[in-house]
Amino acid sequence: MSVTVRSFAKINLGLRIGARREDGFHELLTVYQTIGLHDLIRVSVERGKGIEVRCEDPRVPRDESNTCFRIVERAMRALGAKGRVVVEIEKRLPVQGGLGGASSNAVAALLGLERAVGKELPAAERLRIATEVGSDLPLFLIGGTVLGVGRGEQVYPLPDFALTACVVVTPEVGVSTPKAFAEWDRRQRYSPTLAAQNAARMGQPHPAADEGVRRSTTSPKLTASDASDRIEELGRGLSAWLSEPYSGAPSHVMRRRGRAENPLLELVRAGIENDFEQVVFPEYPELGEGKGALERAGAKYASLSGSGSALYGLFASREAAAKVVKQLRRQGWAAQPTVTLPRRAYWRRVFDC
Secondary structure (H helix, E strand, O other), rough: EEEEEEEEEEEEEEEEEEEEEEOOOOEEEEEEEEEEEEEEEEEEEEEOOOHHHHHHHHOOOOOOOOOHHHHHHHHHHHHHOOEEEEEEOOOOOOOOOOHHHHHHHHHHHHHHHHHHHHHOHHHHHHHHHHHOOOOOOHHHHHEEEEEEEEOOOOOEEOOOOOOOEEEOOOOOOOHHHHHHHHHHHHHHOOHHHHHHHHHHOOOOOOOOOOHHHHHHHHHOOOOOOHHHHHHHHHHHHHHHHHHHOOOOOHHHHHHHHHOOOOOOHHHOOOOOOOOOOOHHHHOOOHHHHHHHHHHOOOOOEEOOOOOOOOEEEEEOOOHHHHHHHHHHHOOOEEEEEEEEEOOOHHHHHHHOO
16 A cells, blocks of 8 residues: 655744753754645555665665654554555655755654554654654644754644745755754854853853853753643743843834734744854855845745755745745745645645645
8 A cells, every 4th residue: 555645844933052961962942833845755565574765866865864764664663564665755845954854754654654554653652753763753743833842852732823925945055954063062162151142042051151161061951840840941931032022112013013913923023033043154155145035025034944054934925925936036046935834734734645
């Protein structure tokens, strides 16, 4: 039996990087948002043994390093299923683009495998397996607007934002996430003031300035007693994104916005930003130029997604986004129109192939 699944992309609505942890990962705070751009994943189970990954894009690995291979291997054991699994990946999303393509591919392969073998894993088991394979995978088991904490793998569904027009720009350059994190760490080590500011934003303690440059990049252990305390703590950080810029807003401005304004645009207007821009834009100036092109074209908000290289802009309407795509393409940018996908729409379209 062969099953085809849509493998949707994500963007990051703000991304804050905390200190490096003892396990080598960084504390993160981000809001994920699924969007309409997608790859296609086809999963079939035949007689025999083993796992085969097929993809015409030479940049996509076909061995056990592929996220689809790794999740299928674990899922077959958990399902108690037998057979030879073939996963075909039709790439439409950029590789190393910051849109979560490889992670989304893996979750789509898992969902397709369950249908192909006629068995389903419990939700907790799905989540456990996804977390083992990669930090970005769990968000695709929720869809819509998702709070991501820890190293990004601890995910909590947020109230969905309304469907919003979006333009995604995909430069040809690929950005290495490990290298971006390494550059972030280097900047923290050699700039105590910057490190203290970033620690404060994440709600983390930081050594006093007279202790000099911080040599250890590990962060203190969290003291939250349980998950609800953790959510409350992180919610305060998210609220800071939302509330601070409005504290002194003139009343006539608030009235002009009105109750009907898209809350997503309120969020992004509150000053959220992606910390990766601090290290990626100096290394790849064309990415900063791409963000500027989106802003000049009228984006309500523009940002790097993840560590890049993809950029996105949010627009007031699909018509406006379509015009911007034509304009950017004339300027030489690879641009695509899409929309944000609320949770219900995400799950409705996953198997609608």
